[in-house]
Amino acid sequence: MNKNRVSEEERARALKPTKKPEVIQRQRLPVRYHVEDYDVADRPRRFLEAFAVILRHSNYRFALEHFIRMSAKCSRCSVQCQVYLASGDLKDIPCYRSELLLGVYRRHFTMGGMLKGRVLGDSGLTDEMIEEIAESFWNCTACRRCSMECPAGIDHGLITHLGRYILSEIGIAPRALVVSVREQLEGKTGNTSAIPVPALLDTLEFLQDDMRETKGVEIKFPLDVEGCDYVFFPAVSDYLMEADTLMGIAAVFAATGDSWTTGTGYFDGINYGLFYSDRMLERIVKKVHAEAARLKGKNILIGECGHASRSAKYFVPTYCGGERALPVINIMEYTLQVLREGRLKLDPNIVTEKVAYHDPCNIARQGWIIDQPREILKAFCKNYIEMEPHGENNICCGGGGGTVSIDEIRPYRTTIAGKVKAEQIRASGCNYLVAPCANCKKQLRELVEDQKIDCEVVGLHDLIYKAIKFDKKQQKK
Amino acid sequence: MQTLLELAQGPLFRLTFAIMALGLLRILILDIWGAVEAYRKAGDKNIPWGQAFRKSLAWLFPVGKAFGSRPVYSLFSILFHIGLILVPLFLFAHVELWKSGIGLGWVTLPKDWADYLTLSTIIFGLALFIGRVAFRASSFLSRKQDIIWPLALIVPFITGYICANTGIAPAGYQFFMLIHILSAELIFALLPFTKIAHCVLMPLSQFVATLAWRFPPDTDEPVAISLNKKGVPV
Numbered sequence: 001m002n003k004n005r006v007s008e009e010e011r012a013r014a015l016k017p018t019k020k021p022e023v024i025q026r027q028r029l030p031v032r033y034h035v036e037d038y039d040v041a042d043r044p045r046r047f048l049e050a051f052a053v054i055l056r057h058s059n060y061r062f063a064l065e066h067f068i069r070m071s072a073k074c075s076r077c078s079v080q081c082q083v084y085l086a087s088g089d090l091k092d093i094p095c096y097r098s099e100l101l102l103g104v105y106r107r108h109f110t111m112g113g114m115l116k117g118r119v120l121g122d123s124g125l126t127d128e129m130i131e132e133i134a135e136s137f138w139n140c141t142a143c144r145r146c147s148m149e150c151p152a153g154i155d156h157g158l159i160t161h162l163g164r165y166i167l168s169e170i171g172i173a174p175r176a177l178v179v180s181v182r183e184q185l186e187g188k189t190g191n192t193s194a195i196p197v198p199a200l201l202d203t204l205e206f207l208q209d210d211m212r213e214t215k216g217v218e219i220k221f222p223l224d225v226e227g228c229d230y231v232f233f234p235a236v237s238d239y240l241m242e243a244d245t246l247m248g249i250a251a252v253f254a255a256t257g258d259s260w261t262t263g264t265g266y267f268d269g270i271n272y273g274l275f276y277s278d279r280m281l282e283r284i285v286k287k288v289h290a291e292a293a294r295l296k297g298k299n300i301l302i303g304e305c306g307h308a309s310r311s312a313k314y315f316v317p318t319y320c321g322g323e324r325a326l327p328v329i330n331i332m333e334y335t336l337q338v339l340r341e342g343r344l345k346l347d348p349n350i351v352t353e354k355v356a357y358h359d360p361c362n363i364a365r366q367g368w369i370i371d372q373p374r375e376i377l378k379a380f381c382k383n384y385i386e387m388e389p390h391g392e393n394n395i396c397c398g399g400g401g402g403t404v405s406i407d408e409i410r411p412y413r414t415t416i417a418g419k420v421k422a423e424q425i426r427a428s429g430c431n432y433l434v435a436p437c438a439n440c441k442k443q444l445r446e447l448v449e450d451q452k453i454d455c456e457v458v459g460l461h462d463l464i465y466k467a468i469k470f471d472k473k474q475q476k477k
Numbered sequence: 478m479q480t481l482l483e484l485a486q487g488p489l490f491r492l493t494f495a496i497m498a499l500g501l502l503r504i505l506i507l508d509i510w511g512a513v514e515a516y517r518k519a520g521d522k523n524i525p526w527g528q529a530f531r532k533s534l535a536w537l538f539p540v541g542k543a544f545g546s547r548p549v550y551s552l553f554s555i556l557f558h559i560g561l562i563l564v565p566l567f568l569f570a571h572v573e574l575w576k577s578g579i580g581l582g583w584v585t586l587p588k589d590w591a592d593y594l595t596l597s598t599i600i601f602g603l604a605l606f607i608g609r610v611a612f613r614a615s616s617f618l619s620r621k622q623d624i625i626w627p628l629a630l631i632v633p634f635i636t637g638y639i640c641a642n643t644g645i646a647p648a649g650y651q652f653f654m655l656i657h658i659l660s661a662e663l664i665f666a667l668l669p670f671t672k673i674a675h676c677v678l679m680p681l682s683q684f685v686a687t688l689a690w691r692f693p694p695d696t697d698e699p700v701a702i703s704l705n706k707k708g709v710p711v
Binding site: 049050053054056057058059060061062063065066069070071072073074075076077078079080084090095096099112147149151152153154155158169178181182185186278279280282283314315318319322323367 | 504507508511512514515518519520521522523528532536539542545546547550551554612613614615617618619620623670672674675678679681682683685686688689690691692693694695696697699700701703704706710711
């Protein structure tokens with residue numbers, strides 16, 4: 001028996017419906033996440049229409065063609081998926097989930113499938129199949145760990161990404177994400193946390209006062225400075241929830257003296273488009289780049305956030321001019337660089353507790369950011385421990401792929417999706433769990449609370465803020 | 478029987494081999510063409526080719542993968558594939574046939590090796606079939622072809638082994654040879670249209686997975702227009 005498998009009682013709690021029966025009936029969608037009311041008529045035709053349009057204006061088709069020819073159903077992915085390992089539900093196997101969409105593609109978009117459908121009288125996509133896709137594709141945390149072990153190279157994360165995109169075009173997407181993106185793209189505040197600029201200024205002033213008192217150094221959050229080396233975009237929720245992370249980052253810049261700024265025109269690194277819609281992904285990425293360009297910045301600097309980093313790193317070049325686009329770096333890359341250059345001093349006697357590092361999937365899976373944070377942590381944490389597996393093969397926090405923002409599915413996230421991670425954390429016995437990602441932090445805090453694990457989830461720069469040393473000249477400032 | 482054998486060895490072989498060769502060539506060209514088009518359309522042309530190449534090698538020669546996920550299955554699968562690839566291509570008798578047919582020959586396997594590899598392919602093919610049916614996740618995912626293929630693929634190996642070791646069934650040589658050839662020809666004919674197409678597509682998989690994340694730029698507007706959503710709020 002798999003030690004990560006949840007009990008029947010836990011399963012019932014995790015999968016409890018979150019919507020009233022009348023809402024389910026009205027929306028014809030028996031899924032746990034909440035959806036805004038949408039046109040429920042003729043869903044299969046509209047789904048196929050959206051699928052066809054997306055295929056026409058994307059690069060998905062050649063990949064799907066390859067995947068349908070390669071798929072061998074070997075089930076190696078099943079032992080990689082933390083959702084399946086915990087739920088034990090065969091429908092949670094990544095290859096099964098992918099087949100839901102590959103089957104639709106095969107039946108409706110390939111000659112063989114269309115002929116077979118005609119001959120066998122198979123009418124193809126049904127409402128029930130759409131409902132199954134709608135449920136299954138949001139049970140997945142899009143962590144892409146399964147893809148690492150697929151001999152056929154099938155990227156189940158890409159298929160989940162595409163399936164969610166198609167669903168969103170017929171109106172099926174988690175309300176929590178849609179509402180945030182609406183505010184970010186069309187709202188008055190222009191960010192996902194709906195923070196108006198005056199509130200941002202108040203927050204930053206408060207943080208600056210706090211830093212002056214605790215560190216005795218004048219540490220600033222420069223605003224709207226043109227021509228800086230770095231234009232900073234954290235997950236905007238950090239301004240509400242991660243004061244220590246932000247103060248740590250500001251402290252690093254205060255120590256190095258490098259130029260950085262935050263733009264009041266746009267200051268949100270979050271990009272939920274990565275989780276459900278390429279159209280939104282593109283629009284948000286363009287906003288980030290436009291603000292950095294407005295400020296004549298030299299680099300786009302993303303804070304501690306996995307998906308924000310990935311969406312900027314990999315999609316700024318895509319949507320903003322390829323090699324002409326501004327370079328994107330993650331704050332941990334910057335911090336490591338200045339640490340190596342000797343421009344950042346960290347006291348090795350401050351953080352003496354057991355520290356473990358959680359790899360956010362979006363920056364680790366492709367091998368981008370794995371060693372950098374470890375080198376930083378080992379430079380000043382005496383008691384650094386490693387969890388297994390880690391790095392490229394890390395286990396998702398259980399809230400990946402945007403699911404962490406869907407509050408109504410918290411029981412699912414902390415009971416099933418995060419179960420394997422919870423056992424990994426528990427086994428490590430760490431006091432501090434470093435998770436340099438806004439989404440991972442929220443999920444892991446809820447996870448350790450619900451799973452009753454005694455450890456504190458922090459950002460990497462939270463610990464840096466504790467240990468950073470300023471020289472006397474800087475302290476006089 | 479003799480007429481049937483001649484038919485199987487002659488026109489039927491040429492036909493099925495042509496179906497296989499042309500079918501595989503077709504999907505290979507389509508796959509490469511698709512990848513080239515994807516690259517052409519991609520907004521970000523900075524592709525980590527080296528990483529994709531290393532990953533491809535790791536899967537084509539999956540020594541490091543044998544003991545990861547599902548280690549028993551993986552090991553059996555690797556051992557199965559070794560015989561499956563080497564024996565048909567390098568068996569002395571097969572190479573002799575090519576020599577007499579097209580005048581081209583190449584290195585061959587020693588008889589003992591060929592026999593051991595044939596037996597291991599049969600044994601591991603059966604093991605894979607049992608794994609397919611017995612392992613809960615595998616059996617749930619499997620389509621008909623996933624269950625049939627391991628068995629279908631070992632038929633020419635069993636019959637070939639019997640023919641190569643005439644002591645086993647001396648009286649039935651012709652019968653087993655006919656089954657050997659016909660089963661191989663059936664595999665040839667089906668190969669491009671089933672998952673066994675991975676025999677030529679496998680080297681491209683990691684490149685496809687990498688390129689697939691390289692999206693074309695500026696697709697918001699055309700998608701919105703096509704779906705009558707231009708100007709429609711989020």
